[in-house]
Amino acid sequence: MSDLIEGFLGKSVDGKKSRLPAKLDYIQSATGLFLGLFMWGHMFFVSTILISKDFMYSLTKFMEGSMFFEEPKPGLVSTMVGIVIVVLVVHAAMGMRKLPTNFRQWQIFRTHMKMMRHDETNMWFIQAVTGFSMFFLASAHLFLMLTQPAMIGPFSSSDRMLTLWPFYLMLLFAVELHGSIGLYRLCIKWGWFEGSDAKKTRKTLKKVKWAITVFFLVLGLATLLAYLKIGLEHSDNAGERYHPTTQIEKIYSVNTGVKA
Ligand code: HEM
Numbered sequence: 001m002s003d004l005i006e007g008f009l010g011k012s013v014d015g016k017k018s019r020l021p022a023k024l025d026y027i028q029s030a031t032g033l034f035l036g037l038f039m040w041g042h043m044f045f046v047s048t049i050l051i052s053k054d055f056m057y058s059l060t061k062f063m064e065g066s067m068f069f070e071e072p073k074p075g076l077v078s079t080m081v082g083i084v085i086v087v088l089v090v091h092a093a094m095g096m097r098k099l100p101t102n103f104r105q106w107q108i109f110r111t112h113m114k115m116m117r118h119d120e121t122n123m124w125f126i127q128a129v130t131g132f133s134m135f136f137l138a139s140a141h142l143f144l145m146l147t148q149p150a151m152i153g154p155f156s157s158s159d160r161m162l163t164l165w166p167f168y169l170m171l172l173f174a175v176e177l178h179g180s181i182g183l184y185r186l187c188i189k190w191g192w193f194e195g196s197d198a199k200k201t202r203k204t205l206k207k208v209k210w211a212i213t214v215f216f217l218v219l220g221l222a223t224l225l226a227y228l229k230i231g232l233e234h235s236d237n238a239g240e241r242y243h244p245t246t247q248i249e250k251i252y253s254v255n256t257g258v259k260a
Contacts, residue, residue, distance in 0.1 A: 035084070036182055038107035058244065072150075078146050172217070
């Protein structure tokens with residue numbers, strides 16, 4: 001009953017201001033922090049193709065439990081994707097509370113933005129638009145990863161990126177801008193790294209934020225180009241699975257009995 005009253009009046013039964021919005025803000029921040037840090041790890045994982053195909057392959061097998069199981073378990077990757085999907089849905093649901101919900105609100109926001117020319121407001125606008133775009137872009141990518149976990153590897157990922165590169169390009173810019181602005185706003189909102197001079201800290205954090213954005217966009221674009229190059233070279237044999245050099249050696253020596 002008290003939740004009902006709180007939901008209607010925005011006040012708890014004893015007349016105090018409802019703590020619900022603060023709790024929801026906390027959930028949004030916590031899920032945002034998880035996704036932001038996850039994306040840093042994810043970009044380093046995907047960009048291992050820049051080191052070598054073998055390295056990306058062995059990391060993919062590691063994600064499939066090669067350290068613990070004889071046979072690779074792509075189901076482990078699907079489980080991880082499932083967890084990311086749940087966190088992403090909760091985060092998006094919390095984020096929707098902040099988006100302008102009708103044309104009037106949108107108009108007011110845009111006018112405010114044009115008049116104020118305020119950095120933080122512009123950043124919030126970028127975050128709102130990129131957040132909205134990821135309702136679709138991130139869901140599509142995650143659905144692919146959830147249902148085809150075994151189709152991750154130097155050749156399978158390159159074949160897919162060769163076909164879907166415009167999609168990945170949009171997703172890359174959306175997630176890097178949204179993620180780095182989000183982490184910056186979390187630091188400001190919760191006063192992390194504040195120190196004695198909040199104004200100076202905010203300036204430094206903004207520089208760090210842009211440095212991180214540029215770093216991950218450059219890394220992401222270089223990674224995308226690397227997959228496209230492999231995809232083009234491999235396009236005659238698209239669909240063929242990648243065999244790492246060591247395994248080829250092993251297969252070779254098993255088949256011929258001659259050390260390669
Ligand atoms: C556990 C969940 C995830 C897994 C297993 C995963 C896996 C991968 C893999 C294997 C690739 C290489 C391309 C491919 O094979 O299709 C990739 C690329 C990419 N993923 Fe994910 N991903 C996950 C979650 C996400 C999320 C939540 C986002 C953003 C909201 C995202 C954004 C991207 C982007 C932008 C690329 C392209 C990278 C580049 O262009 O350099 N991924 N991901």
